[in-house]
Amino acid sequence: MSLVKHKAFDGLDVRYRGNLSTSAWSLCVGAGVSFGLVPTWQELTRRVVNEAFEATYDEPGFEALVKSTRWSLDALLQGAANNLALSGKAADVFGNILEVGLYSDLLVQADSEGLKQCLCDALNNPRWLRKDEILHLTDFFEKAHGGSTLVNLSRSLAEAKEARKGPQAIINFNADTLLFALLDLFLIRAHAGRIGKWEHPSFSFVRTLRGIDGLPSDATPIFHCHGAVAPSPSGRLKKAKRRDSREHLVFTEADYLSIAGNVATWAQSLFLFHAQSSRLLIVGHSLSDPNIRKWLAWSLSSSIEEMTAVSSAKEFTARHIWVARRPKDAAHRHIQEVSLLHLGVRVCWVDDWGQIGGVFENLLAL
Numbered sequence: 225m226s227l228v229k230h231k232a233f234d235g236l237d238v239r240y241r242g243n244l245s246t247s248a249w250s251l252c253v254g255a256g257v258s259f260g261l262v263p264t265w266q267e268l269t270r271r272v273v274n275e276a277f278e279a280t281y282d283e284p285g286f287e288a289l290v291k292s293t294r295w296s297l298d299a300l301l302q303g304a305a306n307n308l309a310l311s312g313k314a315a316d317v318f319g320n321i322l323e324v325g326l327y328s329d330l331l332v333q334a335d336s337e338g339l340k341q342c343l344c345d346a347l348n349n350p351r352w353l354r355k356d357e358i359l360h361l362t363d364f365f366e367k368a369h370g371g372s373t374l375v376n377l378s379r380s381l382a383e384a385k386e387a388r389k390g391p392q393a394i395i396n397f398n399a400d401t402l403l404f405a406l407l408d409l410f411l412i413r414a415h416a417g418r419i420g421k422w423e424h425p426s427f428s429f430v431r432t433l434r435g436i437d438g439l440p441s442d443a444t445p446i447f448h449c450h451g452a453v454a455p456s457p458s459g460r461l462k463k464a465k466r467r468d469s470r471e472h473l474v475f476t477e478a479d480y481l482s483i484a485g486n487v488a489t490w491a492q493s494l495f496l497f498h499a500q501s502s503r504l505l506i507v508g509h510s511l512s513d514p515n516i517r518k519w520l521a522w523s524l525s526s527s528i529e530e531m532t533a534v535s536s537a538k539e540f541t542a543r544h545i546w547v548a549r550r551p552k553d554a555a556h557r558h559i560q561e562v563s564l565l566h567l568g569v570r571v572c573w574v575d576d577w578g579q580i581g582g583v584f585e586n587l588l589a590l
Contacts, residue, residue, distance in 0.1 A: 228524070229541050232561045232571040235583035242589035244389075244545075248502040251381070251391040252495075255398055256508030259577075260372045262326050262400050266290070269297045271325035276304035276318075302477035319470040323453045326400055331455070337364050341458035347401045348454045348467045350408040355422045362409050373508065373577045378406040380584035382414065385428045385444065389588045392502050394429070394446040395495060397509070397516075399453045399473060404431040404446050433469035435490035449491035450474035483515055492519060499523035504544040505587070506569070507580070511546060517567060520544065524568030542570040547583060550575055 233240050255265055263271065270286040273279060281289060290300070305318045327347075334343040342357045353361065369375050384390040396403060407429050415425035430443040433452055439445055451473035457464040474480060474491070483489050495516070498504065500523055511517065524542075531540060546564065550573040551557050561571050574583060584590065 228528075228565045228568060229539050231541055232557070232573060235547060235572045235574045236579060236586055238586065241586050244503065244505065244587045245589045248392050250393045250395060250498040250502045250504055252395045252498075252504050252506045252509065253377075253398065253403065254507070254509035256510070256577075257373050257377055258398060258400055258402055258508070259374075261330055261369055261374055261402060263329065265297055268322070268325050269300055272304045272318075272321050273300055275321045275325070276307050296477070298475065298480055299477045301475050305476050305478075316470075319453060319473065322399065322470075322473070322475065323455060326453060327455050333368060334361075334364065339364055341460060344455045344458050345460070345464065346405045346409060348457050348464065350405050350412065351424055352457075352461055352464060353409075355416075358409055358412055362413050365406060365409075371578055373580055374402060374406060376578065376581040377507065377584075378403065378410055380581050380590075381407060382411055382428070383590055384584065384588050385411075387588070387590055389590065390428075390444055391505070393444060393498055395498060395504075396446050396448050396452075397450050397513075398448075399451060399475070401431065401448075401452050401454045401468065404429060407446075431467075433467070434472065435494075447494055449494050480515065484518075491515075495519045496523060499544065500526065506544065506546045509546070511564070511567075511569070520567040520569060524566065527568065542568045544569045545572045545587075546570070547572045547574060547580070549573075549577065 262268070266286070267283070270281055270283065273286070274281055290297070293300075304321075308317050308321075309315075331340050331343060334340045337360070339357075339361055342353055342361050345352045346361060350358070365375055381390065381394075394403070408427070411428050412424055416422045427440065427443040429446055430440040431452075432439070432445045432447045448469060451469045451471070453470050453473065454466055454468040456466055474483060483491060486492070492515070496519055499520065509516070527543065528540065542565065544567075546569045548560070548571055551560070557573075564571065572583065572587075574580065
């Protein structure tokens with residue numbers, strides 16, 4: 225049997241400069257990239273459970289509930305959805321509660337700067353905003369969240385795209401639409417600065433919310449394969465309609481079970497295609513999602529079968545890269561590194577998420 229070597233490395237190690245730049249690669253992002261701008265998965269679940277059950281769990285109380293039940297967060301979200309249905313609530317109420325829980329903190333921040341309406345519109349379509357609104361909103365993100373993973377990631381992706389070293393695709397498992405909004409806002413501003421006048425550039429990234437949306441001809445698609453939720457537009461534009469895919473959200477236990485039992489979902493087909501045809505750079509994921517682990521294992525099995533058919537090598541280096549924060553304990557690090565071998569994933573360690581821009585610069589030789 226062929227052996228997959230783990231070969232973990234430091235994301236800023238110059239020996240790995242350009243590691244991704246000579247091959248096709250795709251970016252796979254999870255909830256961790258939006259940390260600090262939207263609630264954590266557990267905090268969002270607490271808010272939804274409180275609203276659906278008219279409960280008053282504080283953070284320690286909800287932590288105790290999670291530990292005592294030993295249920296996953298998607299199981300508790302399923303309970304919230306079940307209770308809303310039993311209470312006779314309309315089917316769209318669950319999505320509306322998620323929307324409020326997801327964006328309320330950020331919208332309050334933006335409102336303090338007079339930017340709430342602008343942010344709501346930008347999360348649907350950044351090109352609805354005027355020049356002054358884009359300038360003020362990008363300044364807001366730089367000032368309030370300039371050190372966040374999301375803002376740093378947006379900068380790096382824009383730079384990689386300009387250098388023609390960008391990803392083939394971005395596979396986004398998040399329900400928020402922040403990544404696309406920030407990318408387009410910053411790219412519009414940068415384009416105006418380069419040409420000396422205010423003019424929207426061609427799209428560099430396009431948000432793809434459903435399988436039927438198809439593929440853009442030149443822009444990099446951002447696939448929201450677990451659905452997406454955007455806040456309602458401000459109402460300033462009469463024809464502005466909310467742009468999301470909340471009807472395809474994968475949040476509850478039933479959603480995950482449906483994917484696990486279906487061999488031809490859009491999310492699964494999409495992920496497997498990019499895992500087979502490119503190298504994945506995985507950022508903001510805990511790699512605890514059983515579906516993602518299953519898809520990675522399938523991809524590795526297929527790859528090993530193909531590689532052994534054309535090569536006599538007995539060892540292969542894992543193709544995909546998972547960016548993770550380095551544990552202080554050496555045994556902990558080793559366990560994580562070795563435990564991913566059957567998924568075909570090697571670890572790229574960082575000491576702080578503020579280093580993510582430097583990691584992109586190093587791996588893509590920007």
